[in-house]
């Protein structure tokens with residue numbers, strides 16, 4: 705053997721690698737979720753985890769804020785709050801979330817999307833081409849959009865109304881020919897009650913002029929990236945409000961109504 709010392713050194717390094725990898729790299733395939741969608745449907749809008757803590761679990765994701773004050777989008781490690789006035793705000797580490805899903809996004813599949821495809825068509829395309837219906841997937845669509853329709857929700861005061869009541873009066877926003885990123889997740893049907901089955905997507909404009917929970921969109925020139933997530937971590941609120949909830953009821957109809965509600969169109973407040 706010509707270079708025994710080098711070989712020994714490399715061998716040592718191999719064993720050292722797992723220990724020196726940052727914690728984030730070890731959680732690449734994990735989705736971390738805070739609370740459950742049925743807790744939100746029941747009006748549990750008090751924040752239970754700070755964004756300072758949430759960022760330990762991911763650099764990409766969606767969710768909401770204490771008192772349901774807007775839609776959250778996390779992209780490339782930055783967390784944004786799209787409030788009911790349509791504006792995008794930076795999120796401080798001390799702000800808290802009652803419901804969020806995050807991961808360290810790593811694209812495992814890339815799919816170009818043909819111009820003119822809408823949300824429904826993209827869902828059909830994914831159903832046909834992606835045979836991973838029983839695991840979670842991180843979804844990222846980067847590019848320009850002919851049309852984008854989003855919503856946000858205003859912060860609520862106690863006693864908190866259920867989500868369907870809030871979304872019935874949600875402000876909605878429409879954009880045309882806008883560059884941005886769609887951020888979200890695919891959730892398998894069998895976890896209804898824990899999260900939103902199917903696709904749950906939020907939008908953030910490149911110039912931060914708007915965003916929110918997506919109701920509809922049409923692609924102009926965009927690429928879809930998928931991150932297969934076969935590991936999930938659920939952080940449940942351990943408090944009296946959560947522990948006294950009746951969570952055995954099937955609320956899928958109520959969820960459908962809350963997620964797809966077209967609300968009331970509102971022009972974005974000018975900056």
Ligand SMILES: [Zn+2]
Nearest residue numbers: 775905906917
């Ligand atoms: Zn949403």
